[in-house]
Amino acid sequence: MNTKTQCLWGVLLIGLLISYQGFDSTALAKLRIGTGADIQADDKTVRDIEAAFIRAEAAINKGDIDSLMALYSQDYHFGVLTKHDMRSIWEGFFRKYHRVETAHSFSRIVVQQGHPLTAVITCTGSIWGTSNKADDRVNLSSWLGNVHFLVYEKGAWRIRGQDRKSPNLSSFEGAPPPLF
Numbered sequence: 001m002n003t004k005t006q007c008l009w010g011v012l013l014i015g016l017l018i019s020y021q022g023f024d025s026t027a028l029a030k031l032r033i034g035t036g037a038d039i040q041a042d043d044k045t046v047r048d049i050e051a052a053f054i055r056a057e058a059a060i061n062k063g064d065i066d067s068l069m070a071l072y073s074q075d076y077h078f079g080v081l082t083k084h085d086m087r088s089i090w091e092g093f094f095r096k097y098h099r100v101e102t103a104h105s106f107s108r109i110v111v112q113q114g115h116p117l118t119a120v121i122t123c124t125g126s127i128w129g130t131s132n133k134a135d136d137r138v139n140l141s142s143w144l145g146n147v148h149f150l151v152y153e154k155g156a157w158r159i160r161g162q163d164r165k166s167p168n169l170s171s172f173e174g175a176p177p178p179l180f
Contacts, residue, residue: 144178
């Protein structure tokens with residue numbers, strides 16, 4: 001088999017795997033692991049973590065609050081905010097904005113062994129939405145080098161909290177947390 005045929009088969013296989021997983025290409029384009037990122041996890045675990053963020057993006061795109069909140073750990077905390085508080089913040093976003101989208105760029109993924117497994121992810125990202133009032137595109141939240149804490153519970157990676165490394169930039173009535 002020549003190189004061109006091998007590449008074609010590889011692209012076809014990747015496309016089939018993506019469609020089998022139920023991910024669309026727009027979701028994949030919004031999650032990026034930086035070149036030279038510090039990855040301390042096996043490939044399957046990294047793919048499973050990516051899948052959690054892709055599921056979150058799909059839920060956000062649909063405004064599906066229940067599916068989105070299923071990705072948060074029952075033990076989620078960010079300062080004094082709980083999973084219930086995050087639900088209220090997301091509901092506010094979905095009432096005031098449409099076409100809500102996120103972007104994440106991971107520069108570090110460290111999976112820590114134990115029971116349960118946990119992961120620490122350094123991320124730069126943003127959340128954008130289109131205002132229902134003015135139809136303007138609005139930055140709802142942006143972060144630089146923040147840390148997402150994930151936990152493997154009930155057979156999936158879930159968001160447990162985060163640590164803010166820089167001021168959160170936002171046009172949304174006072175800066176909300178990065179939400180993940």
